[in-house]
Amino acid sequence: MTPIIEAIDLQKSYAGQRVVDGLNLSIRKGECFGLLGPNGAGKTTTLRMLLGLIAPDAGEVTLLGLPVPQAAREARIRVGVVPQMDNLDPDFTVAENLLVYGRYFGMKDHEIEARIPSLLEFANLASKRDAKVPTLSGGMKRRLTLARALVNDPDVIFLDEPTTGLDPQARHLIWQRLRELTQQGKTLLLTTHFMEEAERLCHRLAVMDNGKLISQGSPRELIEQNIEPQVVEVFGETSAHWANEYAAKYSQRFEISGESVFCYVQDAQPLVAHLQAQSALRYVHRPANLEDVFLKLTGREMRE
Amino acid sequence: MNMQDFALPRFSLRFFPIWQRHWLVWRKIAAASIMGHLADPVIYMLGLGYGLGSLLPEMGGMSYMAFLAAGTVCYSTMNSASFEALYSGFARMHEQRTWEAILNTPISLDDVVLSEILWAATKSLMSGAAVLVVIWTLGLSHSLMSLWMIPLALLIGLVFASIGLIMTALAPAYDFFMYYFTLVITPMMLLCGVFFPVKQLPESAQMVASVLPLTHAIDLARPLMNGAIPPQAGLHITVLLAYTLVGFYVSLVLFRRRLSK
Numbered sequence: 001m002t003p004i005i006e007a008i009d010l011q012k013s014y015a016g017q018r019v020v021d022g023l024n025l026s027i028r029k030g031e032c033f034g035l036l037g038p039n040g041a042g043k044t045t046t047l048r049m050l051l052g053l054i055a056p057d058a059g060e061v062t063l064l065g066l067p068v069p070q071a072a073r074e075a076r077i078r079v080g081v082v083p084q085m086d087n088l089d090p091d092f093t094v095a096e097n098l099l100v101y102g103r104y105f106g107m108k109d110h111e112i113e114a115r116i117p118s119l120l121e122f123a124n125l126a127s128k129r130d131a132k133v134p135t136l137s138g139g140m141k142r143r144l145t146l147a148r149a150l151v152n153d154p155d156v157i158f159l160d161e162p163t164t165g166l167d168p169q170a171r172h173l174i175w176q177r178l179r180e181l182t183q184q185g186k187t188l189l190l191t192t193h194f195m196e197e198a199e200r201l202c203h204r205l206a207v208m209d210n211g212k213l214i215s216q217g218s219p220r221e222l223i224e225q226n227i228e229p230q231v232v233e234v235f236g237e238t239s240a241h242w243a244n245e246y247a248a249k250y251s252q253r254f255e256i257s258g259e260s261v262f263c264y265v266q267d268a269q270p271l272v273a274h275l276q277a278q279s280a281l282r283y284v285h286r287p288a289n290l291e292d293v294f295l296k297l298t299g300r301e302m303r304e
Numbered sequence: 305m306n307m308q309d310f311a312l313p314r315f316s317l318r319f320f321p322i323w324q325r326h327w328l329v330w331r332k333i334a335a336a337s338i339m340g341h342l343a344d345p346v347i348y349m350l351g352l353g354y355g356l357g358s359l360l361p362e363m364g365g366m367s368y369m370a371f372l373a374a375g376t377v378c379y380s381t382m383n384s385a386s387f388e389a390l391y392s393g394f395a396r397m398h399e400q401r402t403w404e405a406i407l408n409t410p411i412s413l414d415d416v417v418l419s420e421i422l423w424a425a426t427k428s429l430m431s432g433a434a435v436l437v438v439i440w441t442l443g444l445s446h447s448l449m450s451l452w453m454i455p456l457a458l459l460i461g462l463v464f465a466s467i468g469l470i471m472t473a474l475a476p477a478y479d480f481f482m483y484y485f486t487l488v489i490t491p492m493m494l495l496c497g498v499f500f501p502v503k504q505l506p507e508s509a510q511m512v513a514s515v516l517p518l519t520h521a522i523d524l525a526r527p528l529m530n531g532a533i534p535p536q537a538g539l540h541i542t543v544l545l546a547y548t549l550v551g552f553y554v555s556l557v558l559f560r561r562r563l564s565k
Contacts, residue, residue: 014565053407054564055308073410081408087401091329100328103321104409152409 002065004029004156004187005050010059012045012211019045020056021211027204029155032178032188034202036195036290038298042211043191044084047158050189051076064156077105080149084160086141088133094120094144095129098151105152115151122177123147139170146177157181159190163197175200195290205290209298219290226293228252228264232271235260236281250274257300264288309560313414313553322406322419323426330427341431345380346438349373352499364501366530373444374526375498377435377453378460382518384431385461386489388424389468390481396420397472403563413563417556421465421548428461429454439529447531456528460521463544466551467517473558492518497526517547 005027012020020042027033037043048054050061052072061068063075089097095116102112120126123143128136136144142162149157162178163171178201182188192198198205199219206216215222223229232251234242236259243261247254250271251263265271268285275283330337353369363371396402403416436453439445471484495509496502496518502510513519520540527534534540 051408055306073412076408076410079408083401083404083408085401087405089325089329089402089405090400091332096328100321100325101405101409103324104318104406104411106318106321106410 003027003062004031004064005033005189006060006062007046007050008060010046010049010061011057012042012049012054013057018211020049023059023208023211023213025050025206025213027187027189029187030182030185031204032182032190032202034198034205035189035191035208036193036198036205036294037191037208038193041208041298043208044160046208047160047189047191051079051081051158077152078155080152080154080157082142082145082149082157082159082162084164086145088141088144088148090133093130093132094125094136097133097144098148101148102151107152112151115153119147119150122150122180124173137170139166139173142166142170142174143177146174150181154186156187156189159188161191161193163192163194171197195294199290207294207297214297215293222290222293223288227288227296228266229288230265230268231286231288231292232263232265232268232275233260233284233286234263234275234281235283238280242278242281246274255300262292264292306561306564309557309564313418313556314412315418316412316415318411319415319419319422322411322416323423325402326419326423327426338430338434341380341384341434342438344383345376345431345435349376349435349438364526370444370529371526372499373439374529375522377432377439377457377529378518378521378525379493379498380435381428381432381457381460382464382489382492382521385424385428385464386468386485388427389420389465390472390475390484391478393420393424393469393472394475394478394481397559398475407563413559414556417469417552417559420469421462421552424465424468425458425461428464429458432457432460445529447529449527449531449533450529452528453525456521456524459541459544459548460517462548463517463521463551466548466555468551469555470551470558473555473562492516495519497522517544520544 003026005025007023007025010020010023011018023046035043035046049056050063050068052061052063052069052075055069063072064078066075068075089100092100098116098119099109099112102115117126120129123146125140125143125147128140133141146162163174166174175197178188190201202219204216204218205222206213207222208214215226217225239259239261240256243254243256247261247263251265253264255262263271272285275281349372353372357368360368362368406416407413433454436450471481475481495505495513496516497513502513502519505513520543524534524537524540
C-alpha cells in the first residue's frame, strides 16, 4: 500500500544550523502516527515541510500522492491542521469561524452550513454556536480548532501539540475525539511531548532529536527495543551514596537525577529484596514506559 | 538567500474568501469605522476651510474650502489604507495569527498579500466615498467629473496599501510604525499639496514632492473636483500604478522571507 505521507531524506537548515537532517518518514492510511521529541528537535519544521509551507533544502515529500511543495495547494484541499497555538478569529462567533474557514477551501456557504451542526456536536460546542471566541475556555478553543480542521472533511489531519496547556478533563475529551477520527479511517499525524498521549493514541511513533529520527515503532516496540522492562526508582538523601555502592550490582543500567536513582533491570526481584532492607531509602517499582525510552534516547538535560 | 522568494506573484481567485472575511469583521464595527473615516478629515476640512478660508480670498483659482476638499479626500484615503495595511495587517499576520490559519488551507501567501492590499484599498474607497458625500452635500463640488474620484480613491488605496505592507513585513512590533507615520505619512501631508499648492515650497522641497505618490494623486484629484480633465493624467496614473506594483512585489518578497522561518 502506498503511504499517505512520505518523506525521503529531508534536509532543512536555518542560518547554517541543521534543523532537520536526513529525515525519512512513511505514514500509512488510517494510522495515528506520533512524532516525539524535546523542544527544538525539529518537529514543527518537519510538519511545515510535509504541509508544503516551507520548501526543504533537499529531499522529497509526497502528501496524498502529490509532490509537495509543488502541488501543496491541491494536497491541502484534503488536509486539516490543528496548529500549536490557537489562531481562531477572535472577532467571530464559533459558527462564523467554521463558515469563514470552510470558504478558504473553496466550499460553498450552503455546504459549510450543512456541516456546522455535526462539527459542533463533535466538538461538544453545540450550545456555543453563537458565542464569541474570546468567551470560550482554553479547552473549548482547542475543540473549535479541531472542528475547524475538519470543516473540509479531510483525509489527513496534522496536529501540532494538540493538548498542550489543557487540563486533564479537556485533554481526555480531545483524546477521545482523536480516537474516533482514527476509527473513521482518517490518518493522523501528531507531535507531542506528552508520553501518555503518544502511548494512548498512536499506532506508531518516531522519536526525533537534533533533526534526526532516532527510533521508530509501536509504543510497545519502542519500549522493548530501547530499554529494560522494569524500572526501580530509588529516593532519599542517601540515594546517591547508595547508588555508588550498589546500583551497578543490582541493575543493568542506572541514572542519577538529583536525589532520585533510576535503575533499569531485567528482573527487579533481587533489587527490591535488597531495598526492603534499606530503611533510609524509599522506592517505586514499575514497568518501563515511553517516558523512560524518551529520556534514554534524548537525555535528561533541559532543552531551552 | 532563496531564489524562490523572488519569484513573480501567482494570483488566483482564492483571495476572495479572505476579502470576505475582512468584510465580515468590518461589518461588526461598521458604525465606529465610518465615524473614524469621517470625523477626522471633515473636522480638519471644515475647521481650516472656514477658519483659514475667511482670511484667504482664494487658492489655486478656487475657494480655499474647495481647494482643501480635493486634498482632504486624498489624504484621508491615504491614511485609511496605511492604517489598515500597517496596524490591522500586522495584527492579522503576527498577533492573531490569522495568516497562519489561512496558509494551512489551499491558499498561498501570494493570495493572502493580495487580499490585504485589496482590502486596504476597499477601506480607502469607503473612506474616500464618505468624505465625498460630505463634499457633495456641502456643495463644494458640482461637477460630474468628481465621480472619477471614486476610482481614484481605490487607486490611492492600492498605492498606500502596497507601500505600507513593506513596513508591516519589516516590523518587529507595533512601535515600529511610528517611524513610518512620522517620517513618511506626515511629511507627505505637508509637502504634497493638501493644504497649500506645492509651488509655495522652496525648489528643493518641490523636487522631493514631485516624486511622492500623494502629489500625483492630488494633481489628479483637484482638477477632477473642479470639472476639468487633469493635465498629464497619464503620467500621474502611471506613477501611482508603478508605486503599487513595486510596493506589492517588494512586500511580497519580504513576507516570503519573513514567513519561511
